[in-house]
Amino acid sequence: MSCCRPPQPDDKLSGAEAWFIWLGGPLFALVLWGGVYRALPPLSQWLVDRLPVTPGSHLAEALAFFFYDTPKVLMLLALVVFLMGVVRSFFSAENTRRLLAGRREGVGNVAAATLGIVTPFCSCSAVPLFIGFVSAGVPLGVTFSFLIAAPMVNEVALGLLFGLVGWPVALSYLGFGLAIAIVAGFVIGRCHLEGWLQPWVLEVRLGECALPDRRLAIEDRVRAGWQAVTDIVGKVWLWVIAGIAVGALIHGYAPTETLAAIMGKGAWWSVPLAVLIGVPMYSNAAGIIPVVEALLGKGAALGTVLAFMMAVTALSLPEMIILRKVLTGRLIAVFIAVVAAGILAVGYLFNLLFAA
């Protein structure tokens, strides 16, 4: 099949000159990026010092946090989104489907969850993707592994965690997000719930995939990365700033003891509560992470916070409503229950492993 071959470099466009320009350009931009990034702390300090506020006051602390974190986070987010955009230009839902079709469970779940991170995916595509996967012979549980990982381990969550809380937490989020997607998909697959799909789904006859070859040159991949930056950062930057503003208020004003009592390790019920609150908050994921970072600084437990974030990204109400078209209510309930159980387990595990 011509359509499903992975994109190959276009000989015509990828001459030495094109490589020089399209590799050299981004590298130069990266060096520039690094320079600005390193200059941020003194710059923000200088700016806050000029403001008419008492040094060391609550207000000064909140302002310093805001003026340092906003550019820092937006820069890191742009970098992660760009890199992810380039990586994703090597993948497509159709290719991923071809890779997963007929895969056995187990290996298939691992492959599906991993591909879920790098395959371009938007939640409005969830239904065509689901039908396309299932009717092409991708096992149901493997399809679920993909559908759990794709929205949960996304570039916005990773970029913001990396920028605000540091790379160990971002990597933990990545690893445990993958683990949840793999295990939850495997469990759902073991339950053999094919009968709980909407009846029409099994009758769908998949047409032959006849997409033309996508031959991408390095130029197209750099452009894809840049387009991802303008698309995604353009969509979320306002939420990020709003989130950082709220985070700055928490930093400067919220009493540490009260917050630690509610969201700290001591309160066992905080993990399920975080999941419950997280589910309906899908669209504001970008604004929530800066707030979460401020809460961490005030003594909230890392596991509780991670569970909250995973609930925000993995279990979104709008996506459930969309998936209702292909899944029966019972299957959606199983899906939510299995994923929520995984998130709870990760939350408690983290609180157990990482002593404050």
Added chain:
Amino acid sequence: MKDIKVLGSGCKTCQLTAKLIRTEAERLGVDIRLDKVTDYAAIAGYGIASTPGVVVDGKVVHAGGLPQAANVATWLTS
């Protein structure tokens, strides 16, 4: 006259895709007939797994994400 179908649930990107095709067709002076296919079973019939998809004269030329204007022009003129 080119027969064009935009496959998708009617999300924002699908609408933008349809709009882009109309604009490009007008710019190039190409006569088109544009239909939106929103039925999921019908979309699956075209074999794609991501939307929006674009079908020109019965052939799938695009799947997933907003297409680039240059590509749209190529579909319309070839």
